[in-house]
Structures are given as structure tokens and as C-alpha cells.
Amino acid sequence: MDNVAHTLENLHTETRSFRPHASFAAHANATSYEYKKAGVDRLQYWREAALRLAWREPFTEILDWSDAPVARWFHDGTLNACDNAVDRHVREGRGDRVAFHFVGEPGDTATLTYADMHERVQKAANGLLSLGVTTGDRVAIYLPQIPEAVVAMLACARIGAIHSVVFGGFSAESLRQRIDDAEAKLVITADGGNRRGAHLALKPLVDDALAGPEGQGPAASVEHVLVVRRTGQHTAWTEGRDVWWHDAVDPQPAAHEPVWVEAEHPLFILYTSGTTGTPKGLWHSTGGYLTGAAHTHRLVFDLKPETDVYWCTADVGWITGHSYIVYGPMINGATQVLYEGTPNTPHEGRWWEIVEQYKVTILYTAPTAIRTFMKWGEAIPQQYDLSSLRLLGSVGEPINPEAWMWYRRVIGGDRCPIVDTWWQTETGAIMISPLPGVTATKPGSAMTPMPGVCMDVVDDAGRPVANGEGGYLVATEPWPSMLRGIWGDRHRYVSTYWNHFDGMYFAGDGAKKDVDGDLWLLGRVDDVMNVSGHRLTTTEIEHSLVSHPWVAEAAVVGAADEVTGQAVVAFVIVRSDAHGVPTDGDEVAAALREHVRRQIGALAKPRTILVVSEVPKTRSGKIMRRLLRDVAENRPTGDVTTLADPTVMDAIRVGLDAGTGD
Ligand code: WT7
Numbered sequence: 001m002d003n004v005a006h007t008l009e010n011l012h013t014e015t016r017s018f019r020p021h022a023s024f025a026a027h028a029n030a031t032s033y034e035y036k037k038a039g040v041d042r043l044q045y046w047r048e049a050a051l052r053l054a055w056r057e058p059f060t061e062i063l064d065w066s067d068a069p070v071a072r073w074f075h076d077g078t079l080n081a082c083d084n085a086v087d088r089h090v091r092e093g094r095g096d097r098v099a100f101h102f103v104g105e106p107g108d109t110a111t112l113t114y115a116d117m118h119e120r121v122q123k124a125a126n127g128l129l130s131l132g133v134t135t136g137d138r139v140a141i142y143l144p145q146i147p148e149a150v151v152a153m154l155a156c157a158r159i160g161a162i163h164s165v166v167f168g169g170f171s172a173e174s175l176r177q178r179i180d181d182a183e184a185k186l187v188i189t190a191d192g193g194n195r196r197g198a199h200l201a202l203k204p205l206v207d208d209a210l211a212g213p214e215g216q217g218p219a220a221s222v223e224h225v226l227v228v229r230r231t232g233q234h235t236a237w238t239e240g241r242d243v244w245w246h247d248a249v250d251p252q253p254a255a256h257e258p259v260w261v262e263a264e265h266p267l268f269i270l271y272t273s274g275t276t277g278t279p280k281g282l283w284h285s286t287g288g289y290l291t292g293a294a295h296t297h298r299l300v301f302d303l304k305p306e307t308d309v310y311w312c313t314a315d316v317g318w319i320t321g322h323s324y325i326v327y328g329p330m331i332n333g334a335t336q337v338l339y340e341g342t343p344n345t346p347h348e349g350r351w352w353e354i355v356e357q358y359k360v361t362i363l364y365t366a367p368t369a370i371r372t373f374m375k376w377g378e379a380i381p382q383q384y385d386l387s388s389l390r391l392l393g394s395v396g397e398p399i400n401p402e403a404w405m406w407y408r409r410v411i412g413g414d415r416c417p418i419v420d421t422w423w424q425t426e427t428g429a430i431m432i433s434p435l436p437g438v439t440a441t442k443p444g445s446a447m448t449p450m451p452g453v454c455m456d457v458v459d460d461a462g463r464p465v466a467n468g469e470g471g472y473l474v475a476t477e478p479w480p481s482m483l484r485g486i487w488g489d490r491h492r493y494v495s496t497y498w499n500h501f502d503g504m505y506f507a508g509d510g511a512k513k514d515v516d517g518d519l520w521l522l523g524r525v526d527d528v529m530n531v532s533g534h535r536l537t538t539t540e541i542e543h544s545l546v547s548h549p550w551v552a553e554a555a556v557v558g559a560a561d562e563v564t565g566q567a568v569v570a571f572v573i574v575r576s577d578a579h580g581v582p583t584d585g586d587e588v589a590a591a592l593r594e595h596v597r598r599q600i601g602a603l604a605k606p607r608t609i610l611v612v613s614e615v616p617k618t619r620s621g622k623i624m625r626r627l628l629r630d631v632a633e634n635r636p637t638g639d640v641t642t643l644a645d646p647t648v649m650d651a652i653r654v655g656l657d658a659g660t661g662d
Contacts, residue, residue: 014401014442014443014444014445014514016401016405016442016443017440018408018417018418018440018441018442019440020437020438021417025437025438027304028302028437028438029298029303029304029437030300030302030436030437031437031438034299034451035451038451038452039451042477043062046062046063046073046291046480049291049294049480050074050287050291050480052291053079053084053287053290053291053294053331054084054088055078056080056083056260057076057077057260058077059074059075059076059077059263060076060077061075061076062074065478068478068503069478069494069497069505070484071288071482071484072263072264073264073285073288073291073478074288074291074480075262075263075287076262077263078263079287079290080158080160080258080260080261081154081157081158081267081286082121082125082155082157082158083158083258084290084294084331085154085326085331086099086117086118086330087118089114089333090114090115090118094114094333095114095118096113096115097114097305097306097335098111098113099330099334100150100336100338101335101336101337102339103337103340103341104194104340105194105195105196105197105340106197110147112147114333117151117154117330119254120147120151120254121154121158121256122158122254122256123249123250123252123253123254124152124154124158124252125158125159125256126249126253126255126256127226127245127248127249128159129159131223131224131248132185132223132224133159133161133186134159134161135159135161135261136161137161137162137185137186138161138162138164138182138183138185138221138269139152139161139164139184139186139187139188140164140165140175140179140187140188140222141156141164141165141166141187141188141189142165142166142168142170142187142188142189142202142205142206143168143188143316144190144192144200144202144230144340145315145316145321145340146190146193146228146338146340147338148188148228148230148245149165149316150316150325150330150338153165153268153316153322153326158256158258158259159258159259160259160261162182162267162268162269162283163267163268164178164182164184164268164269164270164281165270165317165321166178166271166317167315167318167601168193168202168317169317169602169603170600170603171205172205172206172208172209173209173213173598173600174279174600174601175209176210176212176219177279178281179209179210179219179222180219180221181279181487182269182281183221184219184221184222185222185223186222186223186225186226187209187210187224187225188225188226188228189202189206189225189228190203190227190228190229190230190231191203191227191229191231191235192230192233193231194230194340194341195341196341196342196344196345199231199233203225203227203235204235210225222241224241224242224243225238225241225243226243226244226245226249227242227243227244227245228245229244229246263285263286264287264288264484265285265286266283266284266286266484267284267290268283268322269281269282269487270282270283270319270322270425272426272535273535273537273540274492274496274537279540280486280487280492281488282483282485282486283484283486283487284484285484287480288428288480289323290327290331292323292427292428292429292481293322293323293327293331293429294327294328294331294332295429296323296328296429296430296450297324297328297329297331297332297334298328300393300419300433300435301362301364301419302391302436303329303334305333305334308334308335309335309337309358309359309360309361310329310334310335310336310360310361310362310364311337311339311360311362311363311364312324312329312336312393313339313351313363313364313365313366314365318425319424320395320396323429323481328429337354337358337360339354343369343373344376348376348380349383352380352381352384352386356386359388360389361389361390361391363392363393363411364393364395365394365395366395366397366532366533367396367398367399367403367533367565368396368397368533368564368565370394370406370407371400371562371563372563374403374406375562378406381410386411387413389411389412390416391417391419392408392412392416392417393421394407394418394420394421395420395422395423395533396532396533396565397533397566398520398521398523399443399444401443404444405443417434417441418434418441419435419441420433420434420444420447421433421446422446422509422521424508425483425535426507427479427481427507428481428482429481430450431449431453431475431479432446432447432448432450432453432455432521434446434447434448442514442518444520445518445520446519446521447518447519448518448519452479453475453479454475454477454479455473455474455476455519456473456476457469457471457472457474458471458472458474458501462474462500462501462502465513466513467514467516468514468515469512470510470511470512470522471510471511471512472500472501472509472510472525473509473519474501474505475504475505475507476503476504482505508524509523509524510525523566527539529556529558529566529568530558530565531558531568532563532564533565534603536558536568536603538555538556538557539556540600541554541556541568541570541600541604542554542570544595544596544599544600545570545595545596547595547599548591550574550575550581550588550591550592551573551575551592552573553572553573554570554571554572555570555571555572555625555628556569556570556571556606557571557628557629557632558629559629559632560633564607567606568604568605568607569608569628569632570606570608570609570610571610571612571615571631572592572609572610572612573611573612573613574588585611588609588611589606589608592609593606593609612651612656613651613652613655614651614652615648615652616628616643616645616648616649616652617644617645617648618642618644619642624642624643626638627649631649637649
């Protein structure tokens with residue numbers, strides 16, 4: 001509870017509250033009746049939400065919890081995710097509606113209607129079949145944010161194959177780890193992507209991943225690599241294994257009957273950082289997951305599919321992109337913006353230019369982006385016409401009240417409701433959020449659990465805390481879009497989420513109930529860090545650092561950072577017997593940062609690496625990260641009485657003052 005206690009001290013009492021505008025409330029998808037309905041009969045509430053999907057065979061049982069904590073929702077029904085996201089709109093006369101306004105970073109654009117998507121997913125499904133992929137096979141997707149990424153995911157779903165999207169910023173080694181764990185048969189990638197005006201290569205990383213680390217040899221499960229031509233850069237080619245998308249997919253017939261799967265058929269695996277070194281392959285079902293994604297998307301974003309232009313700025317490689325670009329919005333028939341690039345390429349007004357040009361009405365982004373825009377100054381967004389916006393969303397980490405207020409005023413013109421949405425890769429869909437048009441919001445609070453979702457804040461013994469108190473965030477009842485497990489490891493699923501508190505799902509976050517019972521998220525209570533809304537574990541970065549020949553020992557902490565929320569700060573002890581170690585601490589730091597980038601990916605690169613002579617440990621040998629966080633955040637060191645050697649902290653501080661750090 002270390003960091004919970006710390007944040008609680010700093011949490012001022014927020015008194016501002018923003019009531020929904022009457023004009024918004026009058027037309028909102030959500031009313032307070034949602035809470036009432038869900039309160040009266042939760043399962044019936046979810047049944048009604050599920051019935052909004054297109055089912056091939058109707059389900060008769062809502063929830064089967066007999067194998068707890070593995071839930072089965074709507075299990076005797078059959079459906080297809082791609083049919084729901086695409087075919088259904090064409091079937092019901094909405095084929096001409098734009099599904100995506102794609103904006104490439106270099107300025108290329110494409111408009112794709114639901115009918116266009118229908119053609120593409122059918123061709124891609126046939127392409128996958130021609131490469132020997134069938135129902136139940138796993139497919140790794142390692143693509144930039146381009147329409148083919150969406151098409152590839154939906155084509156997998158269409159044939160009942162299980163996609164595992166790996167964010168393009170991950171290294172070859174991280175990709176290999178995920179391919180091996182999922183035993184993927186196919187990898188879908190591109191020659192490269194566009195990043196800040198340059199071409200970023202992807203295919204060479206796939207080649208490296210598949211060649212495998214020395215001694216291990218090529219990834220055994222992979223039969224083919226399907227390559228989209230995006231940048232046109234030269235690409236090494238393995239005959240027989242590598243296939244161009246334009247050769248394998250484009251000539252296929254645009255006719256394919258979706259494979260109807262049972263509701264519990266796995267839709268996808270998504271890897272996320274756990275508290276130990278190896279990433280966890282969380283897997284989600286089809287029926288329950290889609291119910292959660294579509295239902296929350298309609299209520300929380302108030303989507304009016306005929307008139308709204310919705311833009312979620314996340315990458316499809318993260319759960320936010322899965323639930324709130326691909327499945328939720330497409331099932332609801334949304335028109336979306338899909339943007340490949342970064343917010344400051346070619347200039348710092350790029351996002352606002354896109355909002356103006358496409359008349360975006362709903363924007364969903366992360367606090368780290370908002371803080372970056374605050375830093376760049378409000379003069380930049382003010383150059384653009386943002387009057388089309390009517391609702392703003394936030395996700396990924398706690399949003400600080402100042403950022404919330406800035407978002408509301410500068411981007412939302414004081415008229416747009418803000419929905420701060422708390423959820424996780426594990427939860428599949430939004431769990432805590434205001435309902436726009438219903439909830440009076442407080443800057444910095446995610447407010448209350450969604451209708452039909454049961455969450456609470458409990459103390460160490462699992463007892464609900466009183467209003468005004470803090471503790472651990474838990475879910476007390478199963479929900480349709482909950483993860484079904486960790487791929488191939490039931491034991492790890494149970495021990496990670498269900499063993500902390502009897503019969504409750506432990507989220508890993510600290511939270512506080514304010515005097516009104518509204519929820520304030522306080523960040524992780526475990527060794528998981530949140531850097532720009534991306535999840536990283538201290539141990540995975542420590543392992544990477546220690547694998548470098550110069551490093552004897554490493555301790556990593558997430559230190560508060562104005563822009564990224566948390567930043568990776570590493571304390572390393574250099575081996576006394578290592579050869580060729582630069583005497584300059586900066587050079588050591590630069591080399592180690594590059595090492596972590598190559599091993600895990602750019603997102604894991606430490607902001608700061610401090611070379612120290614010792615790290616603080618308890619008598620049982622556990623690194624005391626709390627004390628290192630004090631150092632990294634320039635605070636006086638807290639209680640050191642449990643340290644094996646209480647003088648260590650003084651030695652570290654003296655060393656840092658002498659400038660051995662970076
Ligand atoms: C962790 C989950 C869910 C999509 C993005 C991240 C933190 C997420 C909020 C929020 C405070 C938040 C939590 C959570 N988090 N949204 N609105 N307020 N914290 O998904 O990578 O699975 O990370 O992100 O700490 O446990 P993820």
C-alpha cells in the first residue's frame with residue numbers, strides 16, 4: 001500500500017462538479033434508467049445488451065459461473081465478430097456509410113465504407129485460408145496503424161482464427177516471445193511504417209524474431225509471413241515463407257461465409273506486462289467481449305452512428321484499439337478517423353487539423369497526450385476550428401485535475417462532457433466511467449462503476465472501505481467482457497487475479513472513495529508501471545539491464561513524470577570485473593538505454609539511468625523500490641528501518657550528488 005498511502009496524502013479535496021448540459025442530456029443514449037435496470041436484474045441487463053449483437057443461434061443461458069473464476073457468458077449461442085462489425089451493416093443497408101477516414105502520416109488518405117471493408121475482409125479471409133490458417137489457429141499481427149491492421153484482425157475473426165496483435169513499437173525479441181507463447185502459425189506484418197517523417201522498418205524485426213535467439217533457432221510454429229507493402233522500402237525475402245499481401249489477398253474472391261463460433265470461442269490474445277518478467281497472454285471470448293465493447297461504446301461515447309465522427313487515438317496494438325477502434329465502434333456502425341502518425345508530425349497542430357478537417361465529434365485519448373499539448377501551449381489548438389467536438393474521453397492512467405480542466409476548456413470549449421474511463425486489458429471494456437448526459441463529473445475522478453458492473457474498494461482483509469477512505473480496487477461479480485484466462489496457464493490466471501481477496505477480482509490498482517462514494521484511481525499498487533498509458537513491469541526491464549555484460553545488478557522504479565505520468569528510472573550497479581566499461585556515467589547510461597530498446601522496445605527505454613554502488617534491500621533480499629522512488633522523485637527518504645544496511649541510502653544520495661548519474 002506504499003504508493004496508495006503516498007498518493008492519498010497528496011490528493012486534495014476536489015469541490016468542482018460539472019452537471020451535464022440539458023441540451024446534451026435531452027438526446028443522450030444513456031439515462032439514469034440504465035443504473036436502475038441493472039440494479040434490479042443484472043443478468044437480465046447484460047442479456048439485453050448481448051441481444052443487440054447479431055447472433056446466428058440464440059443463447060439460452062446468460063452466465064455459467066460453475067467453473068469460477070473462469071466465466072462463460074451466453075455460451076450456447078453462436079455468432080461471428082466480423083459479421084457483427086461489418087457484414088451486418090451491409091446486410092441492413094448501411095454499406096455506403098464511411099467506416100474509416102484513414103490518414104497516413106505522410107498525408108496520404110483513404111476513405112473506406114462498410115461495403116469496402118466487407119470486400120476487404122472477405123478477400124483477406126480467403127487469403128488466410130489459402131495460407132493454411134484455419135479456425136482456432138493463432139495469427140500474430142505486427143503492423144502499423146493502417147487499414148490492413150483492422151482488416152487483418154477482422155479476417156482472423158471471420159475464419160475463427162485467434163489474433164494476437166503485437167504493438168509495432170515492440171522489439172524483435174518481444175515479438176518472438178509472443179509468437180512462441182501463442183504458437184502462431186502466421187505473422188502478418190508490413191515492410192515498414194511511417195514515424196516522424198522517417199520509414200520505420202518492421203519486416204526485418206520479424207525476420208530477426210523468426211530466426212530466433214542463438215541456440216534456439218527459428219520459431220517452430222510459423223509457416224508464413226504475410227507482408228503488406230506500406231513504405232516501399234527494400235525487404236529481405238525468404239522464399240516459400242514470405243508472401244506479399246497484394247499477391248495472397250488482393251486477387252482472392254470477395255465472397256466468404258463467416259465461420260459461426262460459440263460465444264466462448266477465443267477471439268484474441270493480447271500480451272500485457274504482469275508483475276513477473278514474462279508477459280501474460282490474456283485471452284478474450286467472442287460473445288461476452290463483444291457485448292461489453294459494443295455496449296460501453298454506445299453508452300459512454302453516446303455514439304450517434306449517422307452523424308458522429310469518432311476518433312480514438314490509440315494504436316490497434318493495445319486493448320484500447322481492439323475495443324474502441326475495431327470491435328465496439330464497428331459493431332455500432334461508427335464512422336471513424338484512423339491516423340497512422342504522431343501528434344507533432346509534421347507540426348504540433350496535426351491532431352487539431354484532423355479534427356477540423358473531418359469534423360470529429362468524439363475524441364478519445366490519453367492524459368499523457370493532453371499533458372503534452374498543455375506543454376506545447378493552447379495557442380496551437382486555438383488555431384483550429386474544434387467546434388465539431390461534442391464529447392471527450394480519457395483513458396490509460398489517472399488524469400490530473402489540471403489536465404482535465406485544460407482538456408475541457410481548451411479542447412472542449414467548456415461545452416463537451418468528459419468521460420474519464422477506467423479499465424484494463426483484462427476487463428476488455430470500460431468498467432468505471434461517468435455516463436455523459438447523466439453523471440455530474442468531478443475533474444480527476446472516473447466516478448462510478450458502469451451499470452451492470454460491480455466494483456468496490458477494499459482494505460487488506462477484503463472488507464469494503466468507508467467513504468473517504470482508500471484501499472484496493474476489486475470487482476465483486478463477473479462481467480461479460482472479463483478475460484477468460486492467461487493463455488495456457490490457468491494457475492497463473494487464478495493466482496494473479498483471484499487469490500488476493502476471496503471471490504473477488506483484484507485489479508492491481510489503488511483507489512479511494514470520496515465522501516460521496518465516487519471513485520478516484522490512485523495508480524498501481526504492484527510492480528507495474530504506467531508510462532504514457534503503456535504498461536511495463538519493473539522486473540522485465542531489470543532482467544533486460546542485467547543481461548548486459550556491464551551490469552551486476554539493476555533496480556527499476558516508475559517515478560512521477562510531468563508528461564508521461566510515470567517514467568522508467570533505473571539504478572544499476574556496474575560489474576567490477578567487466579571490461580571496457582566507459583568511465584563516464586552518461587556513456588554507460590546511453591549504451592544501456594539502447595540495450596533495453598533493442599530487447600524490449602522503445603517504450604521501455606529508461607528515462608534516467610543512475611550508476612550506483614549499491615541498491616537498498618530488505619534483510620530477505622527484496623529490493624526496496626519505495627526508497628528508490630523517493631530518490632528518483634527527489635523526496636527525502638522514507639522509513640529505512642527494514643533495510644539490511646541502513647547506510648545504503650546515504651551512499652546512493654552522496655554518489656548522485658557527486659554526479660555519477662545521468
Ligand atoms: C491500467 C491498465 C484500458 C486501456 C489502457 C490501459 C491504468 C487505465 C485509467 C483511468 C486511472 C487508469 C490502471 C489500470 N488506467 N485507465 N481512467 N484512470 N488509471 O490498459 O495496459 O491494461 O493498463 O491502466 O492502472 O490497471 P492496460
